[in-house]
Amino acid sequence: xxxxxxxxxxxxxxxxxxxxxxxxxxxxxxxxxxxxxxxxxxxxxxxxxxxxxxxxxxxxxxxxxxxxxxxxxxxxxxxxxxxxxxxxxxxxxxxxxxxxxxxxxxxxxxxxxxxxxxxxxxxxxxxxxxxxxxxxxxxxxxxxxxxxxxxxxxxxxxxxxxxxxxxxxxxxxxxxxxxxxxxxxxxxxxxxxxxxxxxxxxxxxxxxxxxxxxxxxxxxxxxxxxxxxxxxxxxxxxxxxxxxxxxxxxxxxxxxxxxxxxxxxxxxxxxxxxxxxxxxxxxxxxxxxxxxxxx
Numbered sequence: 275x276x277x278x279x280x281x282x283x284x285x286x287x288x289x290x291x292x293x294x295x296x297x298x299x300x301x302x303x304x305x306x307x308x309x310x311x312x313x314x315x316x317x318x319x320x321x322x323x324x325x326x327x328x329x330x331x332x333x334x335x336x337x338x339x340x341x342x343x344x345x346x347x348x349x350x351x352x353x354x355x356x357x358x359x360x361x362x363x364x365x366x367x368x369x370x371x372x373x374x375x376x377x378x379x380x381x382x383x384x385x386x387x388x389x390x391x392x393x394x395x396x397x398x399x400x401x402x403x404x405x406x407x408x409x410x411x412x413x414x415x416x417x418x419x420x421x422x423x424x425x426x427x428x429x430x431x432x433x434x435x436x437x438x439x440x441x442x443x444x445x446x447x448x449x450x451x452x453x454x455x456x457x458x459x460x461x462x463x464x465x466x467x468x469x470x471x472x473x474x475x476x477x478x479x480x481x482x483x484x485x486x487x488x489x490x491x492x493x494x495x496x497x498x499x500x501x502x503x504x505x506x507x508x509x510x511x512x513x514x515x516x517x518x519x520x521x522x523x524x525x526x527x528x529x530x531x532x533x534x535x536x537x538x539x540x541x542x543x544x545x546x547x548x549x550x551x552x553x554x555x556x557x558x559x560x561x562x563x564x565x566x567x568x569x
Contacts, residue, residue: 280333283340288370290341300360312516348376418559419539426511434482435462438509444545460498475503481510489517504528511535
């Protein structure tokens, strides 16, 4: 396999099950992806390949989403409304060969029913293409998140810092201030967080990036914090590399909390900052683009 070749979603089903076992039986998408990436030893070149040119989702993330979808279809894993995936009793009992056999059997039955439905239909106008019927969890979850992240990328650096400031205030921080200019490699702001009777400053840095944030960015941020405080928050619209996450919690160094683009979307939704939800039978999430014009 070439350096940038990506395993198929079938090849990633077993690593996904193994990742869930390593995670104690359950995990969020980001945790599952990170565990698989680390275990499979994917190169930086492989991790950089996008699903489509200009797409935020990498090809590995996309194929892992399909892998989860197939495993869910056969009852090997399940997901909660909060986006946590868990391995089932069946999933624990399967070996690699049996997993693949069951998935291919399910797909064959699905294709048979789909073709039968098309034959019965008087018109194909109401039919949905097969590759659109099999919605995967990441596509469903990322529909509104893609819209939101695209909107965040259009913000000016100052506006993105003000958004971070507003988010921290909503989360309970006090005296949140924007200190520096975006892109200077230093501290973008600081807020005071209180736990019971104890208060301490938390410094934050905003990275409105499309590309993955690496370990060097974490080290640089920690260096900028030196002499000011020991609590840091690194906020990005992108993702963090496994090396960055390891660096953030390295022994002997002040810990840096990481908020990825996925986490940021969830937080903006939680605090209703530019995002509204309408609950009918299912929850419909909409991005309120006008909100960001006032930042």
